[in-house]
Each structure stands twice: as structure tokens, then as C-alpha cells.
Amino acid sequence: MPRIARGAIFAALMVSASASGAADYPQPLPEEPVPAVAELPEHYPDSWVFVQDLHFNSLPDGRAAIVDVGADNNNLRGQIPVAQFGVMLPSTTRGEIYVGETFYSRLTRGERTDVITIWDTKTLTPKDEIVLPGGKRGLFVTLRNSLQLTNDEKWALVFNFTPGASVTVVDLDGRKILSDIELPGCSLVYPTGPRGFTSLCADGTMTSIALDAAGNAGPAVTSAVFNDIDDDPLFMTPAMVGRTGWFVSFKGHVRAIDFSGAAAKDLGSFALPKQDGGEPEWRPGGWQVISADRAGLLYILMNPKSGEGTHKDGGTEAWVVDPKTKTLVRRIALRNHSVSIEATQQERPLLVASRPDGSLDVYDAASGAFVRTIVSVVHDPMTMTAAR
Amino acid sequence: MKWLAVPALMLATGAAVATPGPAGPDAMPGVANPVRARQHWILQCQGCHRADATGTPQTAPTMAGFVARFLQVPGGREYLARVPGVATAALSDADLAEVVNWSLARFDPAHLPADFKPYTAAEIGGLRSKPLRAEASAMRARLVAEFDETDVTTPK
Amino acid sequence: MSGLDKFSEKVTRNVARATSRRSLLTLIGGALTGAAVIPVLPVSRAQAQTHGGGGDPVAPQSSGNPQDPGDQTKCDYWRYCAIDGFLCSCCGGSPSSCPPGTEMSPITWIGTCQNPADNRAYIISYNDCCGKSSCGRCLCNRNENDRPMVRPQANNDINWCLGTSSSVYNCSTAVILGVALEQQ
Numbered sequence: 116m117p118r119i120a121r122g123a124i125f126a127a128l129m130v131s132a133s134a135s136g137a138a139d140y141p142q143p144l145p146e147e148p149v150p151a152v153a154e155l156p157e158h159y160p161d162s163w164v165f166v167q168d169l170h171f172n173s174l175p176d177g178r179a180a181i182v183d184v185g186a187d188n189n190n191l192r193g194q195i196p197v198a199q200f201g202v203m204l205p206s207t208t209r210g211e212i213y214v215g216e217t218f219y220s221r222l223t224r225g226e227r228t229d230v231i232t233i234w235d236t237k238t239l240t241p242k243d244e245i246v247l248p249g250g251k252r253g254l255f256v257t258l259r260n261s262l263q264l265t266n267d268e269k270w271a272l273v274f275n276f277t278p279g280a281s282v283t284v285v286d287l288d289g290r291k292i293l294s295d296i297e298l299p300g301c302s303l304v305y306p307t308g309p310r311g312f313t314s315l316c317a318d319g320t321m322t323s324i325a326l327d328a329a330g331n332a333g334p335a336v337t338s339a340v341f342n343d344i345d346d347d348p349l350f351m352t353p354a355m356v357g358r359t360g361w362f363v364s365f366k367g368h369v370r371a372i373d374f375s376g377a378a379a380k381d382l383g384s385f386a387l388p389k390q391d392g393g394e395p396e397w398r399p400g401g402w403q404v405i406s407a408d409r410a411g412l413l414y415i416l417m418n419p420k421s422g423e424g425t426h427k428d429g430g431t432e433a434w435v436v437d438p439k440t441k442t443l444v445r446r447i448a449l450r451n452h453s454v455s456i457e458a459t460q461q462e463r464p465l466l467v468a469s470r471p472d473g474s475l476d477v478y479d480a481a482s483g484a485f486v487r488t489i490v491s492v493v494h495d496p497m498t499m500t501a502a503r
Numbered sequence: 504m505k506w507l508a509v510p511a512l513m514l515a516t517g518a519a520v521a522t523p524g525p526a527g528p529d530a531m532p533g534v535a536n537p538v539r540a541r542q543h544w545i546l547q548c549q550g551c552h553r554a555d556a557t558g559t560p561q562t563a564p565t566m567a568g569f570v571a572r573f574l575q576v577p578g579g580r581e582y583l584a585r586v587p588g589v590a591t592a593a594l595s596d597a598d599l600a601e602v603v604n605w606s607l608a609r610f611d612p613a614h615l616p617a618d619f620k621p622y623t624a625a626e627i628g629g630l631r632s633k634p635l636r637a638e639a640s641a642m643r644a645r646l647v648a649e650f651d652e653t654d655v656t657t658p659k
Numbered sequence: 660m661s662g663l664d665k666f667s668e669k670v671t672r673n674v675a676r677a678t679s680r681r682s683l684l685t686l687i688g689g690a691l692t693g694a695a696v697i698p699v700l701p702v703s704r705a706q707a708q709t710h711g712g713g714g715d716p717v718a719p720q721s722s723g724n725p726q727d728p729g730d731q732t733k734c735d736y737w738r739y740c741a742i743d744g745f746l747c748s749c750c751g752g753s754p755s756s757c758p759p760g761t762e763m764s765p766i767t768w769i770g771t772c773q774n775p776a777d778n779r780a781y782i783i784s785y786n787d788c789c790g791k792s793s794c795g796r797c798l799c800n801r802n803e804n805d806r807p808m809v810r811p812q813a814n815n816d817i818n819w820c821l822g823t824s825s826s827v828y829n830c831s832t833a834v835i836l837g838v839a840l841e842q843q
Contacts, residue, residue, distance in 0.1 A: 172795045174828055199827070200818055223792050223827040251561070254818040254826055258808060277562055278551045278766060278811060278821055297640040300587025302808045315809045317591035322636050335637050344810050345593070351807045424803035542840050545782055550769045550812055562766055562822045593810070 155181070155192060157210040157237045159502040161460045163192070164467055165212075166475065167203055167257050167500075168493030175222055179203045179214075180492045181239075184459065184467050184477045190489045193239045196232075200254035202262040204271075207503045210236040213287070215262040215273055217252055231262075231271060231285060245290050247283055251275040256402070257497045258351050260303040265310055270330060272304040272312050282312065284330040293330025298322065303351055305360060308377040315351070319344055323378040336378035341370070350399065350426075352498070354407035354414075361413055361438060363387075363405045365426045367398050369413065369438060385441045387434065393419045401429045402497045403455035408464040408480060413438055414447075416456045416468070429454050433466055435480070447483035450476050457499035469496035533604035533621020540605035547592045547602070556610040563588075564643075571607045571614035576649040582642055584622065584630035596628035603627065717749050717797055726776045734799035738833035740772035742785055742799055743815040747830040749797035750788075755834045757788035763832070764789055766821040768812065770804075771839045780839040786832050789820035794830040 162185025170177045177197045183190050197203050201216035212234040220226040229247040234240070253261050253276030261274040270293065271285040282304055284293040301314035301322055311325040311333075319340040325333040342349050347368060353360035358375035359382070370384035390397050399405070400418030407413050416430035429452050435445040453468035453476065464480040474490045534540050545554075552558060556566035573579030583589060583603065592599055600622040607615055635642060719730040729736040731748040738754050739746070751758030764787045771780045806813040820826040 171798075172793050174793050217826070219825060219827065224790055224825045227826065249561075254820070255808065255814075256816040258816075276811065276817070279563065280811075296637055298637055299639050300591050300634055301636065302811065316634070316636075317587065317810050318634055324637060332637050337636060342809065344806055348807050348809065351809065424801060424805065426805070427802050539840060542782070545836060546769055546771070547812065550767050550784075553765055559822060593813070 153193070154237055155239065159205075159236065160185070161502055162186070162465065163502040164457055164459065164475075165203060165205060165500040165502070166469065166492050166496050167197060167498045168473070169200070169257055169495040169497045170493075171495050175199050175219075177201050177216075178493070182475065182489060182492055184465055184475060184487075184489065185461070187487070191492060195234050195239055200257070202257055202259065203500075204259070204262045204264065205236070205500060205502065206264070206268055208268050211242065211287075212236060213262065213264075213271060215247075215252060215271075217254065231273070231287075233287070243290060245271075245285055245287070245292070247273060247285070248292060248295070249275070249283075251277045251279075251281070253280075258303060259403075259498055259500065260305055260351060260353075263304045263306050263312065265306040265312060265326070267309075270310075270326075272306065274302070274304050274314075276302075280314075282314070282324075284326060286330065294326075294332065296324060296332045298324070305353070305372070305374055305379065307374045307379050311377060313372075313374060313379040315342060315349070317344070321372070321379055321381075325377045334377075338379065338381055341381045350404055352403050352405070354405045356407045356411045356438075361405060361407060363399050363413075363415055365398060367415075369415075369436065369441075371438065385438075387415070387436065388443045390443070390446070393421065396421055397432075398422075398425065399430070400425055400427065401454050401456070402427060403457065403499060404430070406456050406458040406466075406501075408458040409460050409462070410464075411438065412436070412444065412458075412480075414456055414458050414466055414480065416453060417446075429471070433468065433478075433483075435483075445483055447478055447480075449478075450485055450488075454496060455499055457501050459501045460503050467499060467501075469499060531605055531608040532619060533623070534601055534608065536601070537605060539598075540601045541609075543594060543598055543602040544606060544609075547594060548588070548606070551588070556606070566606065567610045568613065569611060571611035571616075571619075572650050573646055574607070574616050574619060575614065575651075576646050578642070579646050581630055582635070582646055584627050585633060585635045586639060586643075587634050587636075590631035590634035595624075596631070597624040599631065600624045600627040720748060727774070728776045732797050734797075734801070737774050738772050738781070738783055738835070739799055740801065741768070741770035741783065741803075741815075742831050742833050743801065744787065744799070744828070744831035745794040746797035746799050747788055747794070747832045750794035750830040752788060752830065752832065755832055757786075757832060758791070758794070758830065760791065761788040761829050762790045762823045762825065763787075764820050764823050767819050768815065768817075769836065772833075780841075782836040782839050784832075784834045784836050785819070786834055787819045788829045788832065789823040790825040790827055791829045792827060 164182050164184050165179050166182055167179045178194050179197045181193045183192055197214050199217040203214045205212045214232045218228045227250040229252040231245045232241050233243045235242045253274045263272045269288055271287055273283040275281045280299055281297045283295050286293050298314050301316040304312040307313040307323050313321050313323040315321050319342040320338050322335055322337045324335045327333045347364045347366045349362040349364050353362045360372045362370045367387040368384045371382035373380040373382050397417050397419050398421030399415050401416040404416040413436040415434045417432045417434050418428050418430040431449055433447040433456055437444050449468050451470050455469045457467045459465045466478040466480040468476045473493045473496055475492055476488050477486045479486055531537055551563040558565040573583050604621045717732040720732050731754050757763045767784050767786045769784045772783050773780050805815050808814050818828050820828050
């Protein structure tokens with residue numbers, strides 16, 4: 116192994132260094148300036164992944180780690196706070212990371228402030244913030260679709276839950292609130308069309324709302340029932356391929372929703388091919404259970420011991436599915452039981468599987484070969500978002 | 504805490520195998536089995552609306568002493584069945600009609616119109632198939648504005 | 660709506676369903692539900708820490724009442740069939756009360772659990788205790804009949820510290836609201 120060889124050389128150098136003296140090195144090491152703080156590139160390489168830490172043992176102190184899963188070392192490149200059931204969302208078009216989070220003036224009590232904090236990708240310092248009104252930002256185990264972008268990433272959409280449901284539309288450029296749209300009975304935000312969003316509703320439908328130029332709710336379109344919430348509900352987090360959201364259900368049905376038009380369109384579903392070896396059966400399991408690479412292949416975290424109530428138990432394999440042919444391309448056996456998966460958007464993608472102990476296992480997505488483990492990246496690695 | 508003191512335990516009257524007898528039809532119109540209706544209230548509604556159906560603008564709206572007033576204005580009857588918490592509850596049409604009738608009689612008997620005709624399963628089934636979405640709050644505001652402004656029981 | 664009728668039928672039949680509310684890392688949880696257990700489940704670091712898998716267990720506590728049997732610091736205590744989060748019994752409270760100085764949420768998830776001693780199904784309210792940071796002891800989670808955020812009233816990922824002066828989550832209780840009707 117190259118790594119072992121390198122280690123041996125390093126050890127040899129250490130030995131020879133300790134045995135030799137200053138004569139071997141006429142020049143001392145240079146003095147180092149203080150203070151010194153690292154910086155990151157403005158646009159992150161596509162081997163980088165944002166790993167969000169719910170930090171359940173100290174919820175007011177959630178955070179996200181920025182991790183280079185493609186490097187042999189120096190993997191953890193930086194961190195940003197994501198407080199109190201917060202949610203983070205990197206911009207793909209400007210050097211900013213948006214964080215929806217919640218603070219109390221005395222940490223656990225006092226005045227509540229909900230805010231979108233805007234972080235600079237290069238310095239990882241806060242550039243600005245936009246205070247969200249009403250103290251109603253939805254607080255739950257991180258789901259990426261509680262904070263999304265629309266209108267060419269100029270506006271943010273924040274999902275609120277009090278338990279009444281509503282969506283706040285935020286102008287990121289103007290740093291101001293545009294509107295607050297009550298949407299009782301529906302959950303989360305899936306950007307739809309040039310300017311608008313869709314929410315999944317409790318009766319198994321979805322409602323799409325187009326926004327006008329001022330950010331106010333325009334026409335709403337509700338779909339037919341497609342989500343069988345009682346018997347076979349969809350996991351809430353889709354894998355996005357362009358504007359198509361690929362959802363998977365508890366029992367392993369893959370469903371495509373087209374979010375490109377003003378109203379989201381159900382494109383139908385297909386069942387994952389049945390596979391032997393389940394006890395009693397294979398089903399998707401975990402938190403973020405589906406991801407997609409640039410080529411549009413889907414990766415689904417699968418649990419062989421599935422039944423009612425196992426949907427968050429995590430999985431032992433990632434199944435690679437080609438939605439065009441509706442076939443199972445490959446089964447990747449994971450080294451460890453994993454909570455969530457995410458594919459990088461590289462030409463040759465890596466598949467990242469997060470473990471309950473906060474470590475990441477990295478696989479070559481094309482071959483399924485194990486590449487590396489990156490230990491102790493966060494506490495509770497619920498969601499991951501690959502750089503794009 | 505107040506909600507704990509609510510007479511929630513009336514239902515705990517003995518063995519789970521006991522089949523509760525229906526109340527007199529006059530007591531609660533459209534409620535064949537008040538004990539069952541109450542259990543559906545607890546399991547499907549109370550979590551957000553609280554045991555005594557009091558609410559706050561920040562959480563779920565107040566129903567106690569208020570909810571039957573919707574029946575006094577045009578469109579209110581339809582609103583109560585189409586509001587998402589009702590329309591999308593995980594109950595059959597018949598059970599949903601029963602718990603809506605029960606809630607009206609239990610939490611706001613004073614405003615129940617004398618000629619109130621209970622919701623039927625068929626009526627509820629038709630209305631709930633068109634749940635309110637973004638228009639719900641505007642519709643509610645419009646209906647509430649039509650309530651008698653002089654009525655002291657109207658919460659702000 | 661046929662879909663609705665179908666699921667409501669099932670819901671009615673399963674009165675004594677075990678559903679949970681807030682959860683978390685949960686994912687990791689899973690491990691406690693008897694037959695559904697995945698042994699390799701990583702299972703929760705937290706689980707291991709609080710239930711003896713990776714260290715000493717919390718000292719057992721019981722009600723002392725044979726009609727209310729079981730160790731109230733363990734996830735398999737009968738009332739916790741739908742709980743999710745840190746058990747208040749391990750945090751200065753009890754199955755039915757919050758730790759000192761916290762505030763009990765008036766808004767919550769409600770389910771039913773079977774009492775093995777008297778064989779009755781009880782309606783249980785999983786009120787969260789709020790206003791201090793995560794207790795950190797006795798993490799417990801089950802997901803039977805848990806449904807995604809799209810049906811919030813059956814979702815245990817939500818922080819139910821709603822309607823309280825602070826929404827900071829500390830731990831969860833399992834309060835008896837009454838006896839459930841027999842399943843129909």
C-alpha cells in the first residue's frame with residue numbers, strides 16, 4: 116500500500132533526523148506569522164461535502180463540517196455553526212452558505228431569534244443575517260427541504276411549523292422578508308418552476324405555489340393523491356437530478372417528481388427489484404437514504420432487516436439504480452452500518468456513507484470499492500450535501 | 504398544569520373491553536358514540552388543540568367558546584370540514600363527521616345554532632376532498648369578520 | 660377519498676399503535692423494538708451509552724406499583740412504546756413530570772401503549788420538557804407507525820416544545836391520559 120510505504124519513509128526520515136545535527140540543516144525553520152487563519156477557495160471543489168451535525172446532546176450548539184472526502188488527509192476543512200435544529204444550504208452560484216437557525220438571548224431562554232445567517236465560503240465568517248419574523252421556523256431533525264432557494268437562488272424559502280405550517284419568502288439580495296404564505300396541512304419546500312415551490316400535503320397530494328415578482332403567492336395547483344402516507348410513504352428528502360426530484364418510499368418504490376414547471380408533476384414510480392437475503396426483506400432505511408450522481412444514477416441506502424418501524428434504522432448496502440432502465444446496476448456492501456448517504460458530483464463520483472459515531476466511510480461509486488474512512492467528523496451526521 | 508386537570512380521564516371508566524353505550528341522540532347531535540368521538544379527539548386533535556380546545560395565535564387557534572360561530576355565517580359550515588386539520592385527519596368519513604359534531608357540542612354549545620343539522624359522513628367526505636390550502640387563513644379571517652362584532656365572546 | 664378511507668380504517672384498527680414523536684438520532688435508534696432489531700445497528704452510540712451497551716447502565720427505577728411495572732429508565736418500560744428522546748425519568752423528572760425548572764409543552768403527540776400488568780391500552784401523551792438544553796441521558800426511540808413530516812401528528816422528528824416560553828428541548832415524558840377503547 117502506498118500509504119504504508121509512505122509511512123515507512125516518514126519513520127526513516129524521523130530516525131535519521133534525530134540522529135543527525137544542525138550541520139545537516141544549515142538553515143533553521145522559518146519563523147511563522149501570528150495570527151494566521153486558513154482560508155478556503157470561494158467555490159469548493161466537487162470532492163467536498165457539507166456534513167451537518169444535529170448535535171442532539173447539545174442542540175443549541177449544532178454545526179456543519181466542510182469535508183474533503185477525496186483527499187488522503189486534511190479532510191476536515193472547516194466548520195460553521197448551525198444552531199438549534201438548524202439547516203444549512205450552500206449557494207451554487209455565489210460564494211455564500213445560508214444557515215437557518217434559532218437562538219435564545221440567554222442560550223436556552225430569553226428572547227427567541229430565528230435568522231438566516233449568511234456565511235462567506237472563503238473565510239467562513241458571517242457576512243450578514245436576515246432576521247425571520249414570528250419565532251416560528253420549523254424545529255425538527257434536519258431535513259434539507261426546510262430551507263431552499265428559488266428565483267435563480269436570489270430568494271430563500273423557509274418552512275415554518277408552530278404547529279401551523281407556513282413558508283417565509285426571503286429576498287437574499289435585499290436582505291428582507293418578501294412574504295409569509297400559510298400552507299396548513301402541507302410540509303417542507305421543494306423549489307418549483309422559475310419562481311415558486313411545492314409542498315407535500317397530509318392527504319397524499321402536493322400543492323405548488325407560483326410566486327409573483329414581489330414574492331407573493333400566486334396561483335396554487337394541487338395534484339392528485341400519489342403519496343400513500345399510511346402504507347408506503349415517501350421519505351421527505353429527494354435526490355435531485357436537474358429539476359427532477361427522485362423520492363423513495365418506505366417499501367422501496369422510486370418516484371420521480373418534475374419540479375421544472377410552475378406546477379410540480381408526478382412522473383410515476385417503479386419498484387426496486389426484489390433481492391434475496393432480506394430478513395424479512397430489504398427496504399430503504401436511514402435518514403438521508405437517496406442520492407444521485409452527475410450521470411443521474413441513484414444511490415439508495417438499504418436495510419436487510421426491514422419491517423414496520425425500521426425506516427430510520429440505517430442500512431448496510433447502497434443500491435445503485437438506473438432510473439432510465441429501472442434496473443439495479445450494483446449493490447455496494449458498506450463496511451459499517453450507515454445513517455445517511457450522499458454522492459459527490461465529481462466526474463468519477465465518490466459515495467459517502469455517514470456512521471452513527473460521526474465518521475464517514477468513502478467508496479468509489481463506480482466500483483463500490485472502499486476508499487477511506489474519515490473519523491469523527493461530527494456528532495450526529497444526519498444530512499450531507501455535496502458541493503455543486 | 505391546566506391541561507392535565509381537564510376532565511380527560513372520564514374515559515378511563517374501566518376495562519378496555521367495555522363497550523360504551525351511545526348517549527341519547529338529543530345530547531350530542533350526530534354523535535352516535537361520544538366516548539369514541541372523544542377518543543378520536545384525543546388521538547387526532549388534542550395534541551395540537553389541547554384538551555380544553557383553547558389555543559393561541561402562535562400555535563393552534565382557539566376553538567372553545569368560538570368554533571360553532573362558523574356555523575352562523577355563510578360558508579362557515581364548509582370551512583370547518585375543509586380546514587386541513589379536519590380534512591386530512593387520519594379518520595374515516597363517518598368517524599370524522601362524528602368527532603366534528605362532538606367538538607362543536609363539547610366545546611361551543613352556546614353558539615350551536617338551534618337548527619343545527621349534524622354533519623354526515625357523506626357531507627364530510629365531499630368537503631374534505633377539497634382541503635383548503637393557502638387560502639385557508641384568508642377565508643378564516645373573512646368568516647370571522649362576519650361574526651357579530653358585539654359578541655363579547657369573540658376573541659381578538 | 661379512497662386513500663384517506665383506507666388509512667383511517669387502518670388507524671382505527673390500530674388504536675394501540677406505538678407511535679413516536681420527536682426524535683433524533685434516532686436513526687440510530689431502532690434497536691429497541693424487539694423483533695425488528697438490527698443487531699448491527701450502530702445503534703446508537705447514545706443507546707449504547709445509556710443502556711449498558713458501552714458502559715454502566717443507569718441505576719434502575721420503578722414505580723413500586725405492580726400495576727405499573729418496569730424500569731422507568733429503560734426504553735422497554737411499557738409507557739415508552741411511542742417515546743422518542745431523553746427519558747425525563749433519568750433527568751430529574753419522572754415518566755409523568757418534567758425536571759425542575761423546565762416547562763412542559765402543552766402541544767404534543769399522543770398515542771397508546773399496552774400495560775402488561777393490567778392488559779389495558781392506555782392513551783399516552785408524550786409531552787416534551789423545555790427550556791434547558793438536551794438532558795443527554797437515557798436516549799430512547801422507537802419508530803413503529805412513525806410517519807414522515809408530511810403527517811406531523813404522527814412524526815417523532817419534530818421538536819414538540821411548541822407553545823412554551825422556550826423551544827429548547829430537554830427531555831420527554833409519557834403521561835397517562837386515560838384508558839383507550841378496545842380496538843375496533
